Amino acid sequence: MIMETRSSVPINNEWDIVQARQLGRQISREMGFGHVDQARITTAISELARNIYLYANNGEITIEPIVNLGKKGLKITSRDKGPGIKDIRLVMQDGYTTSGGLGAGLPGVKRLMDIFKIDSTLEKGTNIVAIKWLR
Amino acid sequence: MDYTIKLSQYERMLAQYIEQRDERALYKGQKFSRKMLEQHVSPEDVVSMHIEVVKRIIPHVDQKVMDSLEFLLEVMIGYGFAYREHQSLRTRQEQLDAEIDIAANIQKSLVEGEIPSGHGVDIGVISKPAKKMSGDYYHFVQDDHSISVAIADVVGKGIPAAMCMSMIKYAMDSLPDYRKQPGDVLSSLNHVVEQNIDPSMFITMFYGVYHADENIFSFASAGHEPGFFYNHKYDRFEELVAKGSVLGLRRHSNYTEYRLDIEPGDMIILLSDGVTECRTEKGFLERGEIADIIRSEMHSPAQRIVDQVYYNLEMLQDFVLRDDFTLIVLKF
Numbered sequence: 001m002i003m004e005t006r007s008s009v010p011i012n013n014e015w016d017i018v019q020a021r022q023l024g025r026q027i028s029r030e031m032g033f034g035h036v037d038q039a040r041i042t043t044a045i046s047e048l049a050r051n052i053y054l055y056a057n058n059g060e061i062t063i064e065p066i067v068n069l070g071k072k073g074l075k076i077t078s079r080d081k082g083p084g085i086k087d088i089r090l091v092m093q094d095g096y097t098t099s100g101g102l103g104a105g106l107p108g109v110k111r112l113m114d115i116f117k118i119d120s121t122l123e124k125g126t127n128i129v130a131i132k133w134l135r
Numbered sequence: 136m137d138y139t140i141k142l143s144q145y146e147r148m149l150a151q152y153i154e155q156r157d158e159r160a161l162y163k164g165q166k167f168s169r170k171m172l173e174q175h176v177s178p179e180d181v182v183s184m185h186i187e188v189v190k191r192i193i194p195h196v197d198q199k200v201m202d203s204l205e206f207l208l209e210v211m212i213g214y215g216f217a218y219r220e221h222q223s224l225r226t227r228q229e230q231l232d233a234e235i236d237i238a239a240n241i242q243k244s245l246v247e248g249e250i251p252s253g254h255g256v257d258i259g260v261i262s263k264p265a266k267k268m269s270g271d272y273y274h275f276v277q278d279d280h281s282i283s284v285a286i287a288d289v290v291g292k293g294i295p296a297a298m299c300m301s302m303i304k305y306a307m308d309s310l311p312d313y314r315k316q317p318g319d320v321l322s323s324l325n326h327v328v329e330q331n332i333d334p335s336m337f338i339t340m341f342y343g344v345y346h347a348d349e350n351i352f353s354f355a356s357a358g359h360e361p362g363f364f365y366n367h368k369y370d371r372f373e374e375l376v377a378k379g380s381v382l383g384l385r386r387h388s389n390y391t392e393y394r395l396d397i398e399p400g401d402m403i404i405l406l407s408d409g410v411t412e413c414r415t416e417k418g419f420l421e422r423g424e425i426a427d428i429i430r431s432e433m434h435s436p437a438q439r440i441v442d443q444v445y446y447n448l449e450m451l452q453d454f455v456l457r458d459d460f461t462l463i464v465l466k467f
């Protein structure tokens with residue numbers, strides 16, 4: 001079995017985003033994801049880490065291989081104790097962005113991954129879990 | 136199309152191009168990209184396919200070139216993001232369009248009422264929205280002694296204007312008995328509008344009543360585009376001028392009631408500013424030109440007159456309607 005340990009990257013500054021990307025790329029490659037999926041997973045991690053950096057200042061990205069009913073997948077968890085998101089439905093809408101980005105952001109991450117769960121409480125923080133299955 | 140089929144098709148095309156470098160292969164490439172778009176294949180998948188095919192058909196590619204293609208793949212992920220968002224926004228747009236179509240139908244059924252045909256008056260009406268929904272409104276009521284007519288124009292277009300219009304419709308329906316005094320009708324509507332509508336929205340309205348027994352047309356206007364009175368005796372068009380401020384500007388507004396003696400052969404023409412603000416190559420249409428078009432059709436039935444004026448103005452504007460358009464003709 002490939003590495004069952006999970007790895008975390010604390011996000012405190014912009015360079016930590018690169019650290020998180022690197023970890024995601026490495027694990028997804030080891031798990032046998034193709035180039036395109038590797039790039040997608042890395043981009044998803046990048047977006048989540050960037051949101052921590054921009055809106056919560058500090059947080060953590062955890063990346064781990066998982067197995068569910070014989071299906072292998074890669075699970076990304078983004079956790080922070082930042083300000084939280086007031087209207088989740090609004091930010092999950094396409095076309096909504098504060099940075100003027102192009103279709104990226106959370107709806108983009110949701111589409112890149114197979115499973116996307118978000119939980120956020122004002123003034124408590126934000127938790128996001130995203131999974132990509134290995135085909 | 137299955138991935139492996141796509142892959143081998145792409146391989147053949149690319150091989151042909153590398154071999155012959157001819158336009159035919161490029162044309163095939165263009166057709167291929169259309170097909171990929173139809174099947175919602177995103178840009179990074181195309182690049183990935185390209186990389187795979189290059190590895191297969193060009194032996195010993197410089198590793199640096201391969202690395203650069205990997206880099207391109209990474210860059211294309213962002214375009215894939217944008218592409219997928221575009222897809223989903225398009226779906227949402229379609230849903231919105233469908234909703235607006237329904238709303239427009241509801242609105243149409245609100246406005247469309249019976250057009251009176253009694254008291255020897257021949258009435259023609261045409262009302263066309265610039266977009267799907269209209270901010271123009273008209274309304275007729277006929278009883279044993281009179282026909283009343285209202286025409287209103289919400290400043291603005293589209294959905295907000297249409298919503299205001301629905302409110303006017305409701306207010307008109309619940310008007311008390313003095314619906315035969317145009318000045319009072321407008322004061323009362325002014326009050327409703329002032330209290331219920333966003334301060335940035337205004338409504339202009341013309342309200343008139345034809346008293347069939349006395350052959351008198353009484354009317355008042357709340358800042359509405361003046362209509363025309365065709366005086367049959369002198370064979371001339373006169374401006375139907377009436378003073379009064381637009382609805383919703385002040386809490387209390389008074390509206391003067393004007394009166395006209397009507398004789399057989401006379402006509403009253405009411406319009407919204409979408410008619411007079413028709414822009415042609417030469418600039419805004421002169422009101423006189425509209426009167427001229429009406430004159431040339433004057434002996435036709437009222438409905439044909441309005442249809443003809445509309446068609447003529449449409450043509451003058453190259454069939455682009457910039458504002459909601461409503462035109463009413465009453466022939467006595």
Ligand SMILES: Nc1ncnc2c1ncn2[C@@H]1O[C@H](COP(=O)(O)OP(=O)(O)OP(=O)(O)O)[C@@H](O)[C@H]1O
Nearest residue numbers: 051052055082084091097098099101104105106126
């Ligand atoms: N971890 C977080 N903590 C608090 N607020 C967040 C967090 N993540 C996202 N948000 C809020 O949700 C909004 C949407 O985020 P999203 O990543 O979708 O778009 P964006 O960051 O505004 O623009 P971009 O397209 O550049 O990513 C953000 O503007 C921010 O207000």
Ligand SMILES: [Mg+2]
Nearest residue numbers: 047051105106
């Ligand atoms: Mg973001």
